[in-house]
Structure formats: structure tokens, C-alpha cells
Amino acid sequence: MNDLDKYFEKARNVEPDISQDDTRKILAGKLSDGGIITNLYHKIRTYPMITTLITSAAIVGILMLSQFAEPTNDSTVKQNNKTEITDNSDGIVPEQEDKPEVYDYKKEKEFNKENPPVPSDSNFSKKAGLNYADNIIPEEEDGPESYDYKKEKDFLKKNPPKPTDVTLLKRKPSTKLNSDSRENNWTNDEVNIKSINSLKLANDELEALGIVANRDNFKINAFNKYAFTIYANNEKDREYFDEDRDKDAYPTPAMVTTSTGFKTLTLFKNDGIEAIVDRFESEDGDSKTLQITASSTSNVDLDIDENLPEFKFGEMSFDEYKSMLSGHKDSSKVISQFENLEDFQLKVGNKEMTFNLKDLLKSGEMSSETIDKFIKVKELEGEVEDDISLKVEVDANSKDGTRNEFRYIKKKIDRKVNLKSEDLSEEDIEKIMITSLDSLDGDVIELVESDDDVQVNNNGRTIHMPIKSLGEGKKIKIKSTSLNSDVNVRDLLQRSSDKVMLKKIISNEDEAQVIDGTVVDESDINTITTLNIDTDKKVGMLINKPGQTVWTDDSESDSNTTRLYSNMSFSLIKHDINKLIPIEVSLDGGKTDFIVWYEATDDFLEKLPSRLIQKINPELNAADDQAEHCDNEPVKKDDAVMDVWSGCSGAIKGMKLYPNPAVDQSSVELSLEENRNLSIAIYNLSGQLIKRIGTPTQYSKGQLNKPLDLSGINPGLYYVVVKSELGEQALQRIIIE
Amino acid sequence: MSRRKQKLFLELFEPVRADLSRFCMALAGSRFAGNDLVSDTILAAYQSFDKVQKPAAFKSYLFTIATRTNNSGRAKHSKMEYSDSIDEYQLTTENKGELDADVEHLYQALAQLPDKQKEAIILFEISGFRIAEIAKIQNATESAVKSQLKRGREKLTDILVEKKTIINESDNVKAFSEKVSK
Numbered sequence: 048m049n050d051l052d053k054y055f056e057k058a059r060n061v062e063p064d065i066s067q068d069d070t071r072k073i074l075a076g077k078l079s080d081g082g083i084i085t086n087l088y089h090k091i092r093t094y095p096m097i098t099t100l101i102t103s104a105a106i107v108g109i110l111m112l113s114q115f116a117e118p119t120n121d122s123t124v125k126q127n128n129k130t131e132i133t134d135n136s137d138g139i140v141p142e143q144e145d146k147p148e149v150y151d152y153k154k155e156k157e158f159n160k161e162n163p164p165v166p167s168d169s170n171f172s173k174k175a176g177l178n179y180a181d182n183i184i185p186e187e188e189d190g191p192e193s194y195d196y197k198k199e200k201d202f203l204k205k206n207p208p209k210p211t212d213v214t215l216l217k218r219k220p221s222t223k224l225n226s227d228s229r230e231n232n233w234t235n236d237e238v239n240i241k242s243i244n245s246l247k248l249a250n251d252e253l254e255a256l257g258i259v260a261n262r263d264n265f266k267i268n269a270f271n272k273y274a275f276t277i278y279a280n281n282e283k284d285r286e287y288f289d290e291d292r293d294k295d296a297y298p299t300p301a302m303v304t305t306s307t308g309f310k311t312l313t314l315f316k317n318d319g320i321e322a323i324v325d326r327f328e329s330e331d332g333d334s335k336t337l338q339i340t341a342s343s344t345s346n347v348d349l350d351i352d353e354n355l356p357e358f359k360f361g362e363m364s365f366d367e368y369k370s371m372l373s374g375h376k377d378s379s380k381v382i383s384q385f386e387n388l389e390d391f392q393l394k395v396g397n398k399e400m401t402f403n404l405k406d407l408l409k410s411g412e413m414s415s416e417t418i419d420k421f422i423k424v425k426e427l428e429g430e431v432e433d434d435i436s437l438k439v440e441v442d443a444n445s446k447d448g449t450r451n452e453f454r455y456i457k458k459k460i461d462r463k464v465n466l467k468s469e470d471l472s473e474e475d476i477e478k479i480m481i482t483s484l485d486s487l488d489g490d491v492i493e494l495v496e497s498d499d500d501v502q503v504n505n506n507g508r509t510i511h512m513p514i515k516s517l518g519e520g521k522k523i524k525i526k527s528t529s530l531n532s533d534v535n536v537r538d539l540l541q542r543s544s545d546k547v548m549l550k551k552i553i554s555n556e557d558e559a560q561v562i563d564g565t566v567v568d569e570s571d572i573n574t575i576t577t578l579n580i581d582t583d584k585k586v587g588m589l590i591n592k593p594g595q596t597v598w599t600d601d602s603e604s605d606s607n608t609t610r611l612y613s614n615m616s617f618s619l620i621k622h623d624i625n626k627l628i629p630i631e632v633s634l635d636g637g638k639t640d641f642i643v644w645y646e647a648t649d650d651f652l653e654k655l656p657s658r659l660i661q662k663i664n665p666e667l668n669a670a671d672d673q674a675e676h677c678d679n680e681p682v683k684k685d686d687a688v689m690d691v692w693s694g695c696s697g698a699i700k701g702m703k704l705y706p707n708p709a710v711d712q713s714s715v716e717l718s719l720e721e722n723r724n725l726s727i728a729i730y731n732l733s734g735q736l737i738k739r740i741g742t743p744t745q746y747s748k749g750q751l752n753k754p755l756d757l758s759g760i761n762p763g764l765y766y767v768v769v770k771s772e773l774g775e776q777a778l779q780r781i782i783i784e
Numbered sequence: 785m786s787r788r789k790q791k792l793f794l795e796l797f798e799p800v801r802a803d804l805s806r807f808c809m810a811l812a813g814s815r816f817a818g819n820d821l822v823s824d825t826i827l828a829a830y831q832s833f834d835k836v837q838k839p840a841a842f843k844s845y846l847f848t849i850a851t852r853t854n855n856s857g858r859a860k861h862s863k864m865e866y867s868d869s870i871d872e873y874q875l876t877t878e879n880k881g882e883l884d885a886d887v888e889h890l891y892q893a894l895a896q897l898p899d900k901q902k903e904a905i906i907l908f909e910i911s912g913f914r915i916a917e918i919a920k921i922q923n924a925t926e927s928a929v930k931s932q933l934k935r936g937r938e939k940l941t942d943i944l945v946e947k948k949t950i951i952n953e954s955d956n957v958k959a960f961s962e963k964v965s966k
Contacts, residue, residue, distance in 0.1 A: 051941055054890040055909040061887055063805035064815050065822045070797055073823045074790055074830055 244686045245629035245642050246659050255654045257297025258632060258643060265632050267643060268297035277303060277641060279634055298651040301627050302782070304764045306639040307731050624764070624780045625690040626670045628663065642732075647689070666691050690780055697775035698723055698748070704755075704767055704779050713755045713781060715767055719748045723771040727753065729781075730766045737765060743772075757783055793830055796842045803911055804846055810906045811854050813891045815883060825850040847911065848921045851903055893943040901936035904929050 253260065257268030266286075269275040276284040627644040628651070634640045645651045647667055652660060660667075666689040694702040698720040704713055715727060726743040730736055740755050755767065760783050768778045808825065809818030828849050883891070894902050900922060907913040907921065908929075915933075919926045 051937065051944060052909075054886055054940075054944065057884050057886050058806065058810055058890050058910045059912075061806050061809060061883065063802035064809070064819050065801060065805045067794075067798055067801065069823075070794060070801065070826060073826045074793070 244688050245631040245639070246655075246663075246688055247631050248656065248659070252656050253630075253632070255656075256630070256643075256645075256651070257654075258630070260632055260634055260636075262634060265634060265641065267300055267303065269299050275303075279640065281305075298645060298648060298654065300643045300645050301624070302644045302764075304642050304644070304732075306631070306642055307733050307763075624782055625694070627780075628688050662686070663688055690778070693778050696777045697771065697773065699725075699769055699771060699775050699777040702769060702777040702779055704781050709755075709757055709781060709783055711756070711758045713757055713767075714752055715755055715769065715779075716750070716752045717769060717777065718750050719746055722747050723773070723775070725751075726770050727755070728768050728770075729755075729757070729760065730768055730778075732764060732766070757781075789833060790830075793833055797826070797829075797846070800843045800846060803843070804850060807847060807906055807911045808850055808854075809883075810891060810894060810910050811850065811903065813895050821850060821854055824853045828853055844913070844917055844921055847907065847913070851921060855899060889944065890940075893940050896943060897936050897939055900924075901932045901939070904932040905936040905940065908933055 248256070250260065257266075257274075259266045264276050264278040264284075266274040266276045269285075273285045273287040276286065278284070624644075626647060628647055629642045629644050631639040632641040632643055647670065652667075666687050669691045670689055695717075700718045700720060702715065702717040704715055719725075722745065724743050724745045727740040728736055729738045729740065737760060738757075740753075762783050765781050765783060766778045767781050768776060770776045804825065805818065805822055808821040809815055812818045812821045825846060829846050894905065897905065903922060904918055907918045908915070913921070915926050915929050918929045922929060922932075924932075
């Protein structure tokens with residue numbers, strides 16, 4: 048061995064620095080998409096004893112509870128529904144073809160007398176004014192010492208466990224699945240609507256989430272800025288926290304509904320927007336009007352800029368408004384205007400103003416054209432993560448109704464981004480869906496020359512992508528390229544320091560081709576997002592964030608659109624409501640009054656008791672794994688709280704709704720693998736039919752896109768159910784605003 | 785991301801962990817930068833893990849990513865950024881101690897080589913890849929790799945010989961030729 052080889056020999060034997068544990072840490076700590084599951088995984092690994100204890104206690108509980116589950120059905124829910132329906136004077140007569148089973152209270156009482164120590168079914172507990180969780184949890188925590196095994200044994204002897212699919216927290220749907228429904232006349236609406244399997248928590252567990260229930264109201268945390276109080280009569284109130292309060296104390300829910308999804312709906316959207324959706328009767332008593340009040344709460348720190356000009360509605364022209372928007376670092380304004388909405392709420396600094404657009408028009412200060420400028424999003428741009436922005440501009444010509452998907456990835460970006468046309472209200476805008484990561488394979492695009500943007504030709508549709516979105520650090524500006532063959536987007540990322548590498552895909556053979564590119568000074572790249580607002584269509588929502596600056600350049604605007612620029616992305620991403628986790632709230636400890644819906648964020652899961660995390664773990668896994676409904680195989684789980692598997696059934700695949708949330712109109716999209724006769728209907732959360740959409744119709748296999756007329760339905764959360772003559776049934780949650 | 789994926793990844797990664805760590809240290813020139821490169825590589829590899837069709841190809845896939853990450857990383861990131869991210873991952877809390885002086889010298893000498901030469905030398909001499917594999921990783925022909933190795937070895941000999949003045953250059957080249965011809 049010569050001397051040089053000695054060096055190498057030593058280098059070959061250097062002790063490696065990265066341990067196996069380090070590898071795990073890197074994967075667990077850095078990958079946000081693995082965060083929830085990984086953390087759970089580690090937690091469960093770390094506390095095997097606790098896990099075992101809780102699991103065994105839960106199994107014992109399930110066995111015992113199953114004895115009582117059958118007779119109790121959901122009379123609580125039904126009572127509630129009934130009241131709601133009566134109140135609902137929209138002319139919708141909900142059909143209750145399945146009469147609620149008469150509940151025998153006497154029987155229950157006697158039964159209860161006979162078996163006093165056994166924790167009972169949840170509905171049963173509610174009637175007795177007991178909190179289910181209060182009864183069960185201490186038992187688990189006290190462990191074997193306090194548990195009377197003998198009693199249990201005796202009890203089990205007397206009442207041997209029967210196989211049943213009723214589980215701890217399941218509430219039976221009011222319309223039960225008729226086992227003969229396949230053979231029977233299938234149009235009789237005897238569908239198996241899964242009612243919400245909301246999670247029930249003990250009071251202290253609710254408090255850990257920031258939910259405090261009192262006799263006539265309950266409070267939830269909102270954006271860590273204020274406590275949002277909801278009263279039994281559905282009135283709302285806000286109470287701002289002290290400034291020195293722990294800012295990350297509680298997760299903010301995605302929305303709050305009543306137990307049936309009816310009545311006023313409170314939405315907590317991204318970026319500190321709280322929206323209350325309500326329907327009220329106008330003064331003439333004839334028509335009902337929809338009112339949406341949206342207000343930004345992200346402005347509590349706003350006094351930084353004391354010189355923020357006062358927004359004088361009715362005294363300012365649109366141009367003045369635009370100029371006011373520009374140049375203010377910490378501006379925070381909300382402009383909201385919806386299809387049927389004339390009331391208009393705006394917040395500037397700590398001033399909150401409500402206006403009526405008609406009055407404004409009358410005053411002459413704003414022309415109808417001016418108002419119409421807050422209309423429609425034509426071009427949208429979503430910020431994927433801090434250092435990357437993605438702009439998609441779609442030619443409005445392709446109106447064929449096909450769904451085009453375009454996926455884009457970037458290193459270290461694993462957050463899913465959905466920019467769907469459901470955020471828009473314009474039918475000539477194609478449905479755009481941008482998801483990230485692993486699903487990119489097979490997307491073949493064409494790059495053609497452009498000044499600043501790469502034009503991506505995807506299935507005949509042109510998408511402009513700013514070069515800045517392609518760089519993962521350095522900004523690459525492609526000067527010219529003559530490449531005209533198929534290129535995989537993924538390969539754009541595999542570039543060396545000052546070249547953009549594009550790999551041509553030619554019949555499975557990789558052939559590298561270097562495209563001339565130069566590195567542009569980073570300071571040349573502005574992270575500017577734009578929003579085109581069409582002048583003649585419906586209004587979108589424009590929300591500023593703290594630190595966001597919005598400005599316009601009139602020279603670029605034409606008569607049809609106004610373009611707004613911003614240093615931050617405009618917020619267009621919404622919750623996936625099918626993946627929200629419902630939590631019951633009872634004011635008096637009895638029946639469920641409200642449901643608070645949370646996104647399965649790390650913050651939220653941290654505060655959720657581990658027994659519940661274990662319960663919903665399969666769903667979390669599935670939700671994490673699937674970018675779309677039906678991406679992964681459905682798992683039979685009757686007590687699922689998330690609707691991760693419900694979007695497909697038999698030949699019905701990939702059911703989607705858009706827009707969602709919707710006002711009066713939405714559409715359902717699905718693909719049929721076989722010819723089917725389909726009926727579509729809207730149900731409430733407890734499974735009552737609210738509205739049929741058309742009559743059952745025969746469809747041939749392929750993509751199906753059907754409009755949904757939602758007019759006349761009260762705001763709230765519902766299920767859209769598609770059912771075939773063979774009993775296949777797919778459903779999705781929909782928010783009606 | 786599923787646990788399955790993570791498990792599979794860890795299973796495949798474990799056998800090559802030490803090799804990758806040594807490779808990254810040599811490539812980046814220090815333990816510190818090497819660790820950062822390893823973690824970047826792990827993340828990038830995990831991200832596009834689905835692309836790996838055959839487990840057998842995992843090692844060269846990983847080393848390809850490390851090479852590429854090193855190239856783009858060095859051009860773009862400042863040392864400051866590296867130290868920031870180290871803090872973030874908390875990977876350097878366990879200091880495994882100083883490197884052997886000879887290894888340090890080798891790293892310093894390697895740093896003076898052109899990228900391709902350096903990569904080829906490290907892949908061949910330290911990480912034990914075959915020339916055909918290196919050609920694939922470097923997206924080059926085998927003869928190109930061979931000449932990179934030859935020139936790199938000559939240069940290293942120069943650098944290390946100048947410092948030590950003990951190495952017979954022709955011996956080195958001879959030893960190398962023998963190795964390559966095997």
C-alpha cells in the first residue's frame with residue numbers, strides 16, 4: 048500500500064457521524080407531512096404501557112357498551128332536527144320516511160336499575176344528564192385498582208357480548224340502511240347516511256382545546272386573539288384576550304355548527320377570518336337574504352402603523368382606495384362581496400364599518416363599474432412555502448368541462464396546495480388543481496420560449512410559470528430554449544449551479560440536454576403575486592395579511608380586469624371539510640348542542656386525548672396518504688370521524704364537489720366505471736333528506752359532471768349523496784353559505 | 785407520508801448510512817458540512833423516494849443526490865446558512881471528536897480538485913463504487929471516469945507529496961493503474 052492509499056484507508060475508516068437515530072430525527076423533524084403520524088408513532092412507541100392500558104380499557108368499555116347500544120337510537124338528534132325543520136320556513140319539507148323509533152324510557156330506567164354500575168351508551172348518558180366521558184375516563188385512569196373485575200365478570204356472564212358494530216362513540220343514523228334496499232325500489236331514499244361520529248370529550252379535555260362550555264353558552268379559542276362565545280340561542284360574542292396571553296395556547300377550529308349542521312354557521316378561515324353565515328328575512332317579509340359577515344382578526348397588532356389612512360366609504364373613489372392600499376406595510380383590510388350580498392363589511396385598522404353597496408351606488412361615489420371590479424379571480428397564485436411561489440394562468444377558452452390537473456413539486460416542499468376553481472365562481476375558468484410531491488410522475492409538459500415565464504403546455508392548455516418558481520435557491524432565468532419535446536417537470540429541479548438541466552424523455556431513455564440559463568441576482572426577483580379581478584363577474588374575496596402590501600398598476604389594467612399585486616400570496620386555500628374532525632359540545636352536559644370542527648393539525652392533535660388519537664389514527668393515516676378521495680383503499684371503520692373514504696363506492700369513483708363552500712349552486716363530479724342509474728340528494732348530518740336534486744337518471748360510464756341547485760337550503764353543513772340502483776353510495780360534506 | 789414509506793426508507797438507508805456519512809464528509813470537507821449534506825440528502829432522497837424502483841439501486845441513487853446537493857448547495861448557500869440549519873436539526877450536539885490529521889489533510893487536498901475529479905476519487909477510493917457505477921452517477925462515460933481518477937490521483941499525490949515529500953509519484957500512478965485494471 049502506498050502512501051496515498053494510506054490516506055484513503057484512514058478516510059474509509061472515519062467514524063460516521065450520523066447515527067440511525069439521527070436519520071429518524073431528520074425524517075421526523077423536518078418533513079412536515081410526516082409530522083403528525085410520525086409524532087404519534089413516536090408517542091405510542093414511547094409510552095407503550097399507557098397505550099396498552101388505554102387500549103385494554105377501551106376494549107372492555109366497548110364490549111360492555113355494546114350491550115346497550117341497540118335500543119337507544121338517536122332520539123336526541125331527532126328532537127333537535129324536528130325543531131330545526133319547523134323553524135325552517137324555506138318551503139322545504141324534509142322527508143322523514145323513517146319514523147324515529149319510539150324510545151322506551153321506562154324500559155331504559157328499569158334496565159338501568161338492574162345494571163347501575165355499568166357505563167351506558169352515550170345517548171343514554173345524555174338523557175340521564177351525565178357526561179359520558181366523565182364516567183368513562185376516570186375509570187381508565189384509575190386503572191385496575193378501582194375497577195371491579197368481579198362485577199364485570201358477573202355482568203358479562205349475564206349478558207354475553209354479542210357481535211355488533213356499534214362502537215363507543217357512534218350515533219346511529221336516523222335513516223337506517225334497509226338490508227333489502229338493493230332489491231327494493233331504490234328511489235325510496237332509504238340510504239345509509241352516516242351521521243356524524245363526533246368525538247366526545249370530558250370537560251377538562253375540552254378545556255385543553257380551549258373549549259369551555261357553560262349553561263347557556265360555550266367559548267372557543269379563535270386565532271389565539273379572542274374567545275368566541277356562542278350562546279344557546281345562536282348569538283355570538285367576542286372577547287379579546289390580554290396581550291400577554293400565551294399565543295399558541297389553543298388551536299382554532301375550522302368551523303362551528305349546530306349538532307345537525309343547521310342554523311348559523313361560523314367559519315374560521317385561514318389568515319384570521321371569521322365568517323358568520325346566516326339567512327335572515329328581509330323587511331318586506333317575502334324574500335330571504337343571505338348575509339355573510341366576514342371580518343379579519345389578523346389586525347390586532349395593527350396600531351404599528353398609526354398613519355394608516357382612514358377609509359371613508361362613500362367618500363372615496365376606487366382609485367383612492369387603490370392608492371390607499373399601496374405603500375402601507377401593515378395594512379389589513381377585508382373586502383368581501385358575495386353574489387347575493389349587498390352588505391359589505393370592511394375593517395381598516397381598528398375601525399370596522401358595514402356598508403350597503405346600493406346606498407353607495409346611490410351616493411354616486413362609487414360607480415357600478417367600480418364595485419364590479421371586486422369581482423372574480425381569473426388568475427391566481429398560491430404561495431406554497433416561503434421561498435417559492437407558483438403562478439398559474441389559464442386560458443379561459445377551454446370550456447370542455449374536463450378536469451385538467453397540473454402538478455408541481457419543489458424540493459423540501461411537501462405541503463399540499465390546492466387551487467381549485469371552487470375558489471372562483473366563473474364557469475369558464477378551468478378547474479385547476481395543483482398538488483405537490485409524489486404524484487408528479489407521468490405528467491409530461493412542454494416548455495416553450497417566453498420572456499420571463501416558462502410557458503408550460505399541458506394537454507393543450509397553456510400555463511405560465513414564473514421562472515422564480517423553478518429555482519430552489521438561485522433564481523434561474525431561461526434566456527432561450529429550443530427544446531420542443533416532452534419534458535418532465537421534476538427534472539427542472541435537477542440543475543447544476545448555473546445551468547438548467549432538462550431531461551428529454553425519449554422512449555424510456557434518458558438523454559440529458561443542457562439549456563442555456565443564467566443566474567439572476569436574487570434581488571432582481573420580486574416575490575409578487577397578482578390577482579386579476581374581472582369587472583363583470585361575481586366577487587371574490589380579498590384578504591390582506593399583516594405585512595402584506597397590495598397595489599395596482601393602472602397601466603396594466605384593461606377595461607375588463609384590474610390586476611392587484613401583492614408581496615404575499617392571496618389567500619385562496621380552504622379547509623378540506625371532509626377531513627375535519629368533529630367534536631361535540633354540550634352546554635348542559637346532556638344532548639349535543641354544537642359541533643366544533645377542527646383540522647387535524649399538529650397543534651390540535653397535541654391537545655387531543657391519546658385514546659381519541661388512537662381511535663382516529665387509521666383515518667389520520669389515510670388522510671395523510673391520500674391527496675384525493677379514493678386515493679387509497681377504503682378501510683371499514685364505522686365510527687370514522689373524517690370522511691376520508693366516503694367519496695367512492697363500487698362503480699362510483701372520486702366524487703368531488705365544487706365550489707365548496709357553495710351558496711346556491713355547486714356541482715358534483717365523479718367518474719363512473721359502469722353504466723348506472725344515479726340519484727343525487729342532499730341530507731343533513733343526521734341523515735334526513737333535505738332536497739332531491741333532479742330525478743334518478745341513467746348515466747353511461749365515464750366522467751360525470753352535474754350541477755347542484757342548492758337554493759332554498761339553510762346555511763349549514765350537509766352531505767351530498769350519490770346513490771346508484773345497486774345500492775352503491777358515495778357522499779361528500781358540503782358547506783352551504 | 786406513511787409510516788410504511790418511512791420504514792422502508794430507513795431499512796434501505798441503514799446499510800449505507802456509514803458510507804454516505806463518510807462520503808459526505810469527504811465531499812464537503814468537514815464533519816460539520818458533511819452532516820449537513822447528509823441531512824439534506826436524506827430529505828431529498830425521502831422526498832422522491834417513490835422514484836426508486838429497485839432497492840439495489842438505492843445506494844447509487846442516494847450518492848447521486850448527495851453529489852448533486854453538494855454542487856448546488858455549495859454554489860448557493862453560505863456557510864452561515866449551513867450553521868443555521870445545523871442548529872435547527874440539532875444533529876451536531878454529539879461531537880464525535882476531531883478528525884485524524886491525515887484525514888483532514890486528505891479533505892483539504894480533495895478540496896483543491898475540480899468537482900468531478902474529487903467526486904470520482906471519493907466515490908472510488910473511499911466509498912468503494914465501481915467505475916461503471918461512478919459513470920452512472922456522474923452521467924459520464926467509463927473512460928471519462930478513469931481519466932478523472934487518474935488525474936485526480938496525480939494531483940492528490942502532488943499536494944500530499946509536496947507536504948510530506950515522501951511519496952514516489954510513479955508508484956502512485958502504477959498502483960492506481962493496477963487498481964483500475966482489476
